Amino acid sequence: MSGSEGPVVTVVMPAYNAERYIDAAVRSVLEQTLTDWELIIVDDGSTDGTGALIDRFDDPRIIALHKTNGGIGSARNKALEVARGTFLCFLDADDVMPPRSLEARVAEFHRDPGLGMVDGRVRVMDATLENELRVFMPQRTDDVFHELVTFSGRCFMGPSWMLRRDLDPVLRFEEGVTHAEDLFFFLCFCKGRRYGFTTEDILLYRRTGHSSMTTNLEGMERSMIWIGEELGRRGLASGSELFVYTLKRKRMMAGSFRQRGRHWKALLALLR
Numbered sequence: 461m462s463g464s465e466g467p468v469v470t471v472v473m474p475a476y477n478a479e480r481y482i483d484a485a486v487r488s489v490l491e492q493t494l495t496d497w498e499l500i501i502v503d504d505g506s507t508d509g510t511g512a513l514i515d516r517f518d519d520p521r522i523i524a525l526h527k528t529n530g531g532i533g534s535a536r537n538k539a540l541e542v543a544r545g546t547f548l549c550f551l552d553a554d555d556v557m558p559p560r561s562l563e564a565r566v567a568e569f570h571r572d573p574g575l576g577m578v579d580g581r582v583r584v585m586d587a588t589l590e591n592e593l594r595v596f597m598p599q600r601t602d603d604v605f606h607e608l609v610t611f612s613g614r615c616f617m618g619p620s621w622m623l624r625r626d627l628d629p630v631l632r633f634e635e636g637v638t639h640a641e642d643l644f645f646f647l648c649f650c651k652g653r654r655y656g657f658t659t660e661d662i663l664l665y666r667r668t669g670h671s672s673m674t675t676n677l678e679g680m681e682r683s684m685i686w687i688g689e690e691l692g693r694r695g696l697a698s699g700s701e702l703f704v705y706t707l708k709r710k711r712m713m714a715g716s717f718r719q720r721g722r723h724w725k726a727l728l729a730l731l732r
Contacts, residue, residue: 467521468496469562470545470625474535475501478553479509481666484589486517488556494563497521500539501553505529510553533633533641540632549622550642556589556664564660565622576653577604578622579615580662587668596620597659604655608647609697610704611712615655618642620663623649639676639683644690651696677716684709 471489475482482501489499503511503526514524527538536550547566551557565578582596599614601607607614615621628649633641688705691697697705 466544466546467498468494468545468566469498469547469549469622470539470543471497471499471562472536472539472543472548472550473499473501473553474504474532474539475506475510475514475553476504476529476532476535477506477508477510479506479513481554481668482510482513484556485551485553486514486522488558488561489551490519491559492557492562493560494566497562498523498543498545500525500543502527502535502538504532504535531635531638531641533635533637537632537635543625545625547622548625550619551663552619554666554668555619556666558661558664560660561662562622564658565662568656568658569622569624572654572656574654575656576624576627577650577655579620579655579657580660581658582616582620582663582665583661584665584667587666589664589666593667598655598657601655604653605647605651605696606701608643608650609691609701611708616663617646619665621646627653637683637686639680640687641683644687647687647691647696677713680716681713684713 473482473485478485486499486501489497498521500523501514503514503524505528511526514522517524523542525538525542527535547569549562549565561580565580568578569575579598581598584593584596585591586593596616598616601614604615606612608617631645631649633645635641637644688702688709691705692702
């Protein structure tokens with residue numbers, strides 16, 4: 461697991477109209493104790509100052525790419541096409557990595573080379589990063605796919621995972637899915653692979669209150685239905701796992717619609 465032909469870690473950061481927070485996100489990578497990394501930032505057609513801001517970072521390890529708006533999946537895929545790291549992780553443009561985030565996770569891979577992905581302690585923060593809302597600590601599991609597809613809560617998924625890129629270097633995000641494309645990506649990657657974690661803090665997850673899920677619940681519901689159907693078509697999930705997935709997906713979406721004040725008939729129409 462040497463990074464001799466490239467950096468040890470590739471960090472992928474998609475960005476759309478992220479000028480308010482992206483400086484802090486990038487600087488948290490610059491402050492990592494593990495210094496052998498590349499950060500690929502993809503400006504997904506931003507209409508604010510995001511593009512100009514990322515072009516101002518003067519560090520050869522930072523790669524700034526620009527594209528027309530196509531969604532977060534297409535932005536991540538553009539970065540994956542040029543990624544060179546032995547390990548791969550993602551950082552949203554409004555989140556922050558504690559200084560040992562990369563080093564702590566890479567250390568777990570070296571301790572146990574059979575791991576496919578490494579997680580860590582996540583602190584969920586408010587928009588200012590001054591107040592802690594909750595803490596997530598991963599739990600040991602022999603079947604991380606099962607935990608993820610059944611929403612057990614034993615793994616945080618996505619923003620906190622570091623992956624061994626050579627295990628599936630061609631895996632890409634589904635660009636036709638408007639929501640939860642990261643959930644499907646990680647479900648496809650983790651099937652049959654071993655999950656480990658560090659007890660160190662590896663992510664400050666910022667709650668900004670502007671989630672696309674809450675503003676387009678119909679799109680989220682369509683995407684979640686598609687994911688369940690696609691897992692079945694590909695034979696990745698068992699019948700019992702799909703049953704639990706569907707049940708929890710419906711409960712989650714029903715709760716979200718109720719919070720938004722939707723009429724119960726609209727709920728029944730969507731929760732088929």
